[in-house]
Amino acid sequence: MKVHILDDWFDTLRGLPCFELLKGHDVTVWTDHEECEAALADRLQNADCLVLFRERTKVTRSLLRQLPNLRLISQRGAYPHVDVPACTEQGVLFCSTKGGDGANYAAAELTFALILAAMRQLPQQMASVKTGAWQMGVGRSLRGRRLGLYGYGRIGRVVADYARAFGMDVVWWASEAGGARAVADGETVAVSRASFFADSDVVSLHLRLTPETQGTITTTDLAAMSPRAVLINTSRAGLIAEGALLQALNAGRPGTAAVDVFASEPLTNAADPLLSHPRLIATPHIGFVTEDEFDRQFADIFAQVNAYAQGAPIHMVNPSVFAP
Known part of the structure; x- marks a missing residue:
């Protein structure tokens, strides 16, 4: 052929x-x-x-x-x-x-790399030392902090293993069926959606994008996050309500987002308000690119x-x- x-x-x-x-x-x-x-x-x-x-x-x-x-x-x-x-x-x-049955380990690895990049200010620190300014701030350790994983799937479970190796506390939020599977597996599910977003130091999204999950992460969810919290998205941009992430970053809740996916791809406009936001860490949809x-x-x-x-x-x- x-x-x-x-x-x-x-x-x-x-x-x-x-x-x-x-x-x-x-x-x-x-x-x-x-x-x-x-x-x-x-x-x-x-x-x-x-x-x-x-x-x-x-x-x-x-x-x-x-x-x-x-x-x-x-x-x-x-x-x-x-x-x-x-x-x-x-x-x-x-x-x-x-x-x-195997998980996409490449996507899981990138997810955790973005968690480390955000918490340790790696892009900013690297940019600072390249200009001769040396250190630019003080990052935060992962040990003892809470990782909230939204969606009880294969990639999320691999990320959970990585997080536990770093001494993080892992909690979940998912659909009713996903939450039941998590509980059956001995995992901790947050007592409420509001507490999941409010109490997590890092929230990482691991859902398939379907008509049911389109826009499932709302402005209310993001506004509940701490100004020191980090949002990670290596899944699909459409999981977050249109315009909600930019609005949230402008409001300072969460304080940082690290994303591998955008609503329009490839996104090549360096002046795009989200891409150019000072509190956004971005990669060009490379979760599967190994x-x-x-x-x-x-x-x-x-x-x-x-x-x-x-x-x-x-x-x-x-x-x-x-x-x-």
């Missing part, structure tokens, strides 16, 4: 073990991002299969209508960027998996391509399209 891989910005995949899974296919790797839909369609005219790199390119009805040869789209994870009904209308099979995580994720994606080529597709989102 003619397989086109989109948005591999640093040309990483060809050097990973998983790429061997595509041996025998005619593979084209695009290492830039084409924003113009017409130009993108022109690139992909001969594609039988598209491999998507997370949510970097939107697959719209109008794009699909310009790709008469396309038969398969393969990716991993959630798919708010893919028009699945349009795929079905155009006869394109869409395959996506959430992966196996060679190890890419190899794990794309092994699943490429396995879907091979399964389709062998006439036995897996992880079909719109199975009505496939006629064996």
